[in-house]
Amino acid sequence: MSQLYNNDTAGGYCYSTVYRIIQQYLQFKTTKDLSKSGRPRKLNNQQMKSIAFTLNNNSGISHEILSRYYNIDYRTIGRNLKQQTNIRSRKRIKA
Structure with a gap:
């Protein structure tokens, strides 16, 4: 395996990174990320994009309103x- 690795041709990647990718390919015949065990997410990517777009427009909609709509906790x-995302929650300033 070390004969395959040359730091000049490896694009500056660490030996362990290259070795791990090669081992993953030999075992699974792919280098893509496979599904992992664990608890599934409450919201999918499309729902998160929708929430981020809604909150980023400063529409005045709170987390609590969105939590009731999506049937999840506001936290x-x-x-x-x-x-x-880089969106941080902030408290609304009342006049």
Whole structure:
């Protein structure tokens, strides 16, 4: 395996990274990310994009209103937005 690895031809990648990708290909015949075990997400990507678009437009819609619409907890919306986008929740300033 070390004969295949040359730092000049590897594009500057670490040996362990190249070795892991080769081992993954030999085992699964693909280098794509396969589905992993674990709890499935409450919201899919399209729903998260919709929520991010709605909240990013400063429409005055709160997390609580969206949580009732999607039937999830309001903290789930804030946590997912913080992890997947750069949108941070903020408290509305009342006049």
